Amino acid sequence: MKALHELSIREAGHLLRSGELTARALAADALDRITHINRALHAFVLVTGEQALRDAELADRELARGVDRGLLHGIPYAVKDIYDVAGLRTTCHSRLMLHNVARENSTVVQKLSDGGAVLLGKLATHEFALGGPSFDLPFPPARNPWSPPHFCGGSSSGSAVAVAAGLTRVALGSDTSGSIRGPAFHCAVVGLKPSYGLVSRRGVFPLSYSLDHCGPLAWTVEDAACILQTIAGHDPADPASERLDAAPDYLANLDAGLHGLRIGYPRHFWMDAGCSSDVAQALDGVAQTFSRLGATVDEVSLPDFELFSACGRVIMTAEGYAIHERMLGEASQDYGRYTYQRLVPGAGLTAADLTQALRLRMQLARIVNDGVLRTHHALLVAVNLATANRVKDFPRDWSPAMSTRTIAFNVTGHPALAMPCGLARGGLPIGFQVVGRGFDEATLLRIAAAYEEATASARVRPPLATAPSPSGELHA
């Protein structure tokens, strides 16, 4: 028998439709866990408890009279606090935005609401989805449920922490240089950065128009697929949104296995950068598992990571400065230290710098797309070079050293899914990412689901997440 917070979206949906479970009980259990566990983890910056219970009761009444809104009907979720929710403030975890109340739902929140999902609240982020783990902001940084003194990743920090700790099965994050996949790595959850243009960004506070992606973090690959199924699709209000044919069924091939797939393995991408032995061995193990499951795994080459990094960071800093130029002029002292130090250098970048970075972006995207992703269905790539540092060891001033390998696929726009593959010697999570062809999320989900099914190390949970709900014996 599973505790309520351990039910997958499809398991909960089955019980909701059979009348063995109510959406209200599901939401109440989540709120109970948030009440007791969030005080140590600071994942939520706002809990919308009363509204969540009302929405859950509505979902129950609808199901009772035969109105079924689909996969997410009655399922609790939460969003990073850069997503607009009508009537709630979108703080971006910043002193500058404490009174910024949204008038409308972001497109993603509207789709989830239309699908009957139940919003539990809003989640911690690094300031403006950029800064870092900081103590000079209006809310404390989220804490890693595996080890609170250690970094939980960012900027979708609260999203990963809330999912890992079993406070919500699914959450929404954003990813400009790895902000979904980095926290997924450090907290041992599934994080999906979809293809550029697949999921609308309207109503989500931007960091970089050219690199921002919205996507889910979830406990399992199947849960991530359920969310993607609901939020993918064209939105004329996002100029980057793609006009695609009807979204494929992302759940249809989750059990198709790996036979017939070719997976590229660009080992130099992390080994040349001084990857830790824990992470290197874990990735080699994943490659061996892919082979054992029937895929053909070949070592391949990508352009030097520094080119992706330079390109992405120049674009992100130039566009981030453009977005913040006015506020930096009016209230620069209200930014957190890290955010300020990362944004202001954008003032010194020239139009030529940005133009050259955008040119290089196109070249890199073509090289990856017409090279290794022409000959292979997907790539297996490191997310991070090492396990989490202690938060107290972060420097006082922002350091540009980059240990993630994620920004490459914000630059190229290809979809990338991060997931866990076990724990390092110190007990902290390690993960990997699979990167696919444009708009081929279905293959990424298929690969990830096969690995998850075959490998217990893909399903590691922190002790907090497997403990019973604090004030109840709620089971299904």
Add this chain to the structure above:
Amino acid sequence: MARSGICIIADRYEGTLANYAEMRRLASVIRQALQSDSEPCGLFSLSAVLRGSKPPP
């Protein structure tokens, strides 16, 4: 700006300058990688690249 604001910004100066120097270095890396400035390039055609993804033979 209030005096406390000036102090806050001044205190951040060196860290900001270090990040600015890093941006200049990255811009230089980009220029070295681009071999020619005369070839045509659609700066905003990422969509065409992604939609042009083809399955392996």
